[in-house]
Amino acid sequence: MALLSTILILFSSALILHSGFSSHEFHQLLKSLPQDSHSYLGHQLPKDIQYEAIAGIITFTIAVFFSFKKLTYYPLQGPQKLITLNHYLHEIRMNKATNVDNLIGNDPYGEINHTPNFIDIHAKREETKRWLEQNDKKEI
Amino acid sequence: MDAIRGRYISICTSKVYTQFSPEELMELNDGCKRYMQLKDPSLGQAQYFSLMEMLFYLAVYLCKDVEAQVLYNTFRDRLGEDSPRLYGMKSTLLQINESDSAAVEFIEKLIKERLEVDTDSISYLLLQKRLIAIQSKNHDKEWVVRQLLNLIEKFPIDPEIWWFAAQNYFELGQFERAVYCLEEVIQLTPFNYVASARLAEVLYYKSMRVDKSVAKTKATLQNALNNALRSVELSENYLKGWSLVALTSSKLDGKNKILQLAKSKLQIIANGSNAQNKVTAELILKSI
Amino acid sequence: MSSIDEITSSDYVLGNKKSLLWVQDSTALVFGIGAGILQLESFKGFAMFVVGYLSVALLYIIWICRLQPAKYYQSPINDIFIESFVRELTGYVMAWTFSYALVG
Numbered sequence: 001m002a003l004l005s006t007i008l009i010l011f012s013s014a015l016i017l018h019s020g021f022s023s024h025e026f027h028q029l030l031k032s033l034p035q036d037s038h039s040y041l042g043h044q045l046p047k048d049i050q051y052e053a054i055a056g057i058i059t060f061t062i063a064v065f066f067s068f069k070k071l072t073y074y075p076l077q078g079p080q081k082l083i084t085l086n087h088y089l090h091e092i093r094m095n096k097a098t099n100v101d102n103l104i105g106n107d108p109y110g111e112i113n114h115t116p117n118f119i120d121i122h123a124k125r126e127e128t129k130r131w132l133e134q135n136d137k138k139e140i
Numbered sequence: 141m142d143a144i145r146g147r148y149i150s151i152c153t154s155k156v157y158t159q160f161s162p163e164e165l166m167e168l169n170d171g172c173k174r175y176m177q178l179k180d181p182s183l184g185q186a187q188y189f190s191l192m193e194m195l196f197y198l199a200v201y202l203c204k205d206v207e208a209q210v211l212y213n214t215f216r217d218r219l220g221e222d223s224p225r226l227y228g229m230k231s232t233l234l235q236i237n238e239s240d241s242a243a244v245e246f247i248e249k250l251i252k253e254r255l256e257v258d259t260d261s262i263s264y265l266l267l268q269k270r271l272i273a274i275q276s277k278n279h280d281k282e283w284v285v286r287q288l289l290n291l292i293e294k295f296p297i298d299p300e301i302w303w304f305a306a307q308n309y310f311e312l313g314q315f316e317r318a319v320y321c322l323e324e325v326i327q328l329t330p331f332n333y334v335a336s337a338r339l340a341e342v343l344y345y346k347s348m349r350v351d352k353s354v355a356k357t358k359a360t361l362q363n364a365l366n367n368a369l370r371s372v373e374l375s376e377n378y379l380k381g382w383s384l385v386a387l388t389s390s391k392l393d394g395k396n397k398i399l400q401l402a403k404s405k406l407q408i409i410a411n412g413s414n415a416q417n418k419v420t421a422e423l424i425l426k427s428i
Numbered sequence: 429m430s431s432i433d434e435i436t437s438s439d440y441v442l443g444n445k446k447s448l449l450w451v452q453d454s455t456a457l458v459f460g461i462g463a464g465i466l467q468l469e470s471f472k473g474f475a476m477f478v479v480g481y482l483s484v485a486l487l488y489i490i491w492i493c494r495l496q497p498a499k500y501y502q503s504p505i506n507d508i509f510i511e512s513f514v515r516e517l518t519g520y521v522m523a524w525t526f527s528y529a530l531v532g
Contacts, residue, residue, distance in 0.1 A: 016458070020465045024531045027467075050466060057462040061455050061484060065491050068447070072143040075414050076151055077164060082143060083414070088492045089447065089500040090440035094331060096499070097437035098375035103414055104147075109332045110154030112299045112325065115307065117228075117269040119158050120277065121235055124201045131162035132203075331435060373432050 001066055008063035015056030022049045075104045145180055148172055149187055152194045162202070169198045189215075193225060200232055208233060224263040231270050240274050247271050265295055281308050299328040303335070306342070315346035333378055336371035340364045340384045347391075364388045365395070372405075379417050382406050383424045390428055403428070436502060444500045448488065449512060455484045456516040457523045464527025477520045485509055 023045060030043055071085040083103060091097055101108055110116075148171075151157050157168060172195060176188075183191075192211060199208040212229050219226065227250065234243040247267045255264040268291055276284045288305045295301065306321035322339040326332060343364035351357040365388040371381035386402035389395035403425065410421035459480040463473050485508050489497050497504035 012458075016461060016465070020461070020527065020531055023465045023467065027532050045467060053462050053465045057458055057480075060458045061487070064451055064454050065487065068492055069142070074143050074147040075416075076147060076154075076156055077160070078414065078416050081415075087494065089444045090437070091499050092436040092440045092444065092502065093433055093499070094374055094435040094437055095376045095432060097440050098333065099377050102375060102377045102379065102417070104150070105156075105414060105416065106150045107154050107156060107334050109329055109334055110156050112303055112329065112332070113334050113338075114155045114158050115300055115304045116155035116158045117266060117300060118273045118276075118304050120273060121200060121232060122240075122277070125203050125236070128162040128165070128202055374435070 001069055005063050005066035008059055008066060012056045012059035012063055015052055015059065019049050019052035019056060022046075022052070071100075073100065073104045077105050141180060141182075144175055145183060148175060148191060148194075152187075152190050157194060157198065165198055165201055169195065169202060172198070193229075196229060197232075200236060205236055208236070224260070224266045227263055228266055228270060231267070231274070235274065240277070243274055244271065247274075261295075265291075265298060269301070281312050284308055285312070297328055299325045299332075302328070306338075310342055310345075313349070315342055315350055318342050319346065331374055333371040333374040333381065336367050336374070337378065337380045337384055340368035340371065340381075340388070343367065344384065344388055358392065361388050361392050365392065365398070369398075377405070377409055377413065379406075379409050379413070379421055382409065383421075386424065386428050399428075441502060445507065447492075448501075448508065451488055451492075452481075452484065452512050452516050453519060455480065456520045460520040460523025461527045463520075463524045464529075465531055467528065467532060468524075473524055477517060477524075480520075481513070481516060482509075 026045060026049065068088045070088060071090070073083045073085070074080050075083065085100070090100070098108065100106075107113055151168065157165065160168065172191060176191060176195075192215070196208055196211040196215070199205075199211060212226075212233055215226060215229065221230070227247075231243045231247055234246050247270060251264065251267060251271075254260075255267065258264075272284060272287045272291070275287075285305060285308050288301055288308065292298075292301055292305065302321045302324045306318045306325065309315075309318035309321060319339065319342055322335055322342060325335045326339065329335065341364075343360055347357045347360035347364065351360050365385065368381055368384035368388060372378050372385060375381065382402050382405045386399060386406060389398040389402060406421045406425050410418050410425060413421070456477075459477065463476050468476055489495060489504075489508065493500055493504075497508060501507040
C-alpha cells in the first residue's frame with residue numbers, strides 16, 4: 001500500500017505540475033492578444049487542462065488515503081508472528097485500547113508493575129551464566 | 141518496519157525485558173542491535189536513547205561487561221555524568237566491575253554530598269531504590285520492608301515503591317498489608333488494570349489462607365471479585381482479570397451469571413488471542 | 429459518576445488526531461494549488477474549498493473510520509469537521525493565491 005501510495009503521489013504531482021504549466025502558457029498566450037479581440041473577452045481555460053488539474057487533485061487525495069496502513073504488531077514474547085488488525089486507527093476507549101496490549105502481551109504500566117529499579121542484577125547474571133553453561137554442555 | 145519498531149519500543153518502555161529468560165534476552169539483544177543498525181528514520185532521538193539504555197542493561201544481564209562499559213562511555217560522552225539514568229548505570233557498572241560495596245559507597249557518597257541538599261528528587265529517588273536493591277541481598281525481607289517504608293515516608297506518590305512493598309508483604313504472608321499497598325498503587329494510577337487484577341489475586345489468597353470465619357472469607361472473596369471485575373472493565377480481554385473473575389465467582393454462591401460470562405470471555409480469549417494466552421485460557425477453562 | 433466509556437487512552441486520541449490532520453493539511457494544500465491552476469476567483473474558490481474539505485472528511489469517515497468515527501474520536505463532528513476548519517482554510521487560501529499569481 002505504501003508503495004502504491006508513493007507512486008500515485010508522484011503521478012498526481014506530475015499531473016498537477018503539467019496542468020499548471022499548461023495553464024501558465026495559455027495565460028501568457030492570452031496576454032499577447034489584443035485586449036478587445038473576441039477570443040480575449042470570451043476566454044476560458046481549455047477543457048483538457050481543467051480535466052488534468054482535477055484528475056491530479058483527485059488522484060492525490062486517493063493517494064493520501066492509500067498511505068494508511070492497517071495496524072500491525074509483533075508479540076513481545078514467544079514466536080514472532082506478525083499480527084495484523086483489521087483497522088487503520090487505534091480505538092480510544094480504554095477497555096478497547098488495551099486489547100492491543102493484551103494481544104501482544106504488553107503491560108502499559110510495566111514501569112511500575114515490573115519494579116525495574118529493584119531488580120537484583122547478580123541474580124540475573126547468575127541465571128544467564130547457568131543457561132550459558134547448559135548450552136555449552138549441549139553443544140559438546 | 142513499524143511493527144518491529146513498535147515491538148522494541150514497547151519492550152523498552154514497559155521494562156518487560158527485566159522479566160525475560162536468558163534465551164529471550166539473547167534474542168532481544170541480537171534483534172535490537174540489528175534493528176538499530178538499519179538506522180530507521182522514524183525512530184526519534186529520545187526513543188533511540190531509550191533503546192540504547194535497554195541495550196546497556198541487556199549487556200549487563202548477559203554478562204557482556206565490556207559492551208556495557210562501551211555503551212556507558214558513549215552515554216557519558218554524549219550527555220555528561222550528571223543525570224539520574226547515568227547515575228543508575230554507573231552504580232550498576234560498579235556492581236559488576238568492582239563490588240556491591242563499591243556501588244553502595246558511590247551512591248551513599250553522592251546522596252550525602254549532593255542529592256540530600258539538591259532539589260533533584262528524581263536522582264535521589266532512583267538511587268535510593270537502587271541502594272535498597274543492592275543491599276537487600278545481605279538482609280532479610282523485614283529489613284527491606286522497613287527501608288521501603290522509610291522511602292515511602294519521603295515519596296508517598298511513587299507507585300513503584302508501593303508495588304515492591306506489596307510484593308514483599310505478599311512473600312512474607314502479610315496479605316492485609318499487601319492489599320493496602322496495592323490499593324495505594326491503584327489510587328496513584330487509577331487505570332492500572334494489572335494492579336487491580338493483582339489486588340484481586342492477593343485478596344483471593346487472603347481468603348484462602350488467613351480468613352477463619354465463613355462470613356469474613358465471603359466478604360474478602362466479594363472484594364476480590366469486585367477488583368477483578370474492575371480490571372476487566374478497564375481492559376476487555378484481560379486474561380488474568382477474567383480468570384480471577386471466574387475463580388472467585390465459582391467460590392461464591394449465587395454468582396452463576398458472572399461465572400458463565402467469565403467462561404464465555406475466556407473461551408473468546410482461547411479462540412482469538414496470541415499463542416501463550418490461548419494455552420493459558422484453555423488450561424483455566426479446564427480447571428474450573 | 430463518569431461511565432467507563434469516558435475513560436480514553438490519551439496517546440491514541442492524540443495519534444488519531446494527528447493522522448486526520450495530515451490528511452486534511454495535505455489535501456487542503458493540493459486543493460488550493462488546483463484552484464489556482466484553474467484560475468478560480470472569489471466565491472468559486474471558496475466553494476471549491478468547502479466541497480473539497482467536506483468530501484475529504486466524508487471519505488475519511490467512510491474509508492479510514494469504517495463509518496464508526498465515535499470509536500476513534502471523542503467528539504467526531506467537532507474533531508473531524510470543525511476543529512481544523514480555519515487552519516485548513518488559511519492553508520488553502522495561501523496555496524490558492526500563490527499558484528494563482530504564479531500561473532496567471
